[in-house]
Amino acid sequence: EDQVTQSPEALRLQEGESSSLNCSYTVSGLRGLFWYRQDPGKGPEFLFTLYSAGEEKEKERLKATLTKKESFLHITAPKPEDSATYLCAGGNSWGKLQFGAGTQVVVTP
Amino acid sequence: DGGITQSPKYLFRKEGQNVTLSCEQNLNHDAMYWYRQDPGQGLRLIYYSQIVNDFQKGDIAEGYSVSREKKESFPLTVTSAQKNPTAFYLCASSLTGTSGQETQYFGPGTRLLVL
Numbered sequence: 001e002d003q004v005t006q007s008p009e010a011l012r013l014q015e016g017e018s019s020s021l022n023c024s025y026t027v028s029g030l031r032g033l034f035w036y037r038q039d040p041g042k043g044p045e046f047l048f049t050l051y052s053a054g055e056e057k058e059k060e061r062l063k064a065t066l067t068k069k070e071s072f073l074h075i076t077a078p079k080p081e082d083s084a085t086y087l088c089a090g091g092n093s094w095g096k097l098q099f100g101a102g103t104q105v106v107v108t109p
Numbered sequence: 110d111g112g113i114t115q116s117p118k119y120l121f122r123k124e125g126q127n128v129t130l131s132c133e134q135n136l137n138h139d140a141m142y143w144y145r146q147d148p149g150q151g152l153r154l155i156y157y158s159q160i161v162n163d164f165q166k167g168d169i170a171e172g173y174s175v176s177r178e179k180k181e182s183f184p185l186t187v188t189s190a191q192k193n194p195t196a197f198y199l200c201a202s203s204l205t206g207t208s209g210q211e212t213q214y215f216g217p218g219t220r221l222l223v224l
Binding site for chain 2: 004009027029030031032034036041042043044045046049051087089090091092093094095096097098099100101102
């Protein structure tokens with residue numbers, strides 16, 4: 001059974017304090033690892049897709065990396081506007097996404 | 110502007126009542142999905158469709174029904190058989206739905222509350 005586990009469940013950061021979010025996965029025939037950002041009461045917004053171990057992608061203060069067992073989302077020098085819940089999901093060989101429960105990030109000024 | 114729209118934003122259901130959530134996309138995607146989101150849990154797949162007039166059950170289909178009469182539209186009905194319907198419902202779409210490499214794009218969601 002496909003499983004995706006995210007840690008920590010919640011993270012409180014001071015503005016400028018860099019940190020990393022973890023996404024551990026066991027997904028049958030992983031085809032892609034997806035990261036989304038979700039603001040309260042809104043739908044998830046796509047951030048990145050990673051396809052193979054060793055791949056990295058960056059967007060502003062966010063950088064996603066992938067190994068054979070986990071993915072990390074690094075937040076460098078975060079700002080209050082980076083506060084959100086970050087979701088990861090693994091895409092399996094049948095085209096379905098298995099989502100983790102998310103990490104809620106709060107960045108205080 | 111291409112995207113996915115869901116309506117209504119909030120929906121209230123009375124005991125024994127069926128309610129229908131709307132989802133429309135103008136991205137020309139073949140595949141559409143319905144997910145349920147509960148606090149502290151990941152998104153769970155209710156139903157998905159890869160082509161008009163065809164759809165498959167996801168992991169938690171009991172108490173729900175769907176139709177796919179048009180490529181652009183994938184409405185979800187929450188029936189009275191769904192005993193715990195209070196949740197945030199998300200509709201998504203992707204190009205074909207046949208590859209785990211495809212990005213799914215989400216609508217803004219509908220929050221369903223029970224009176």
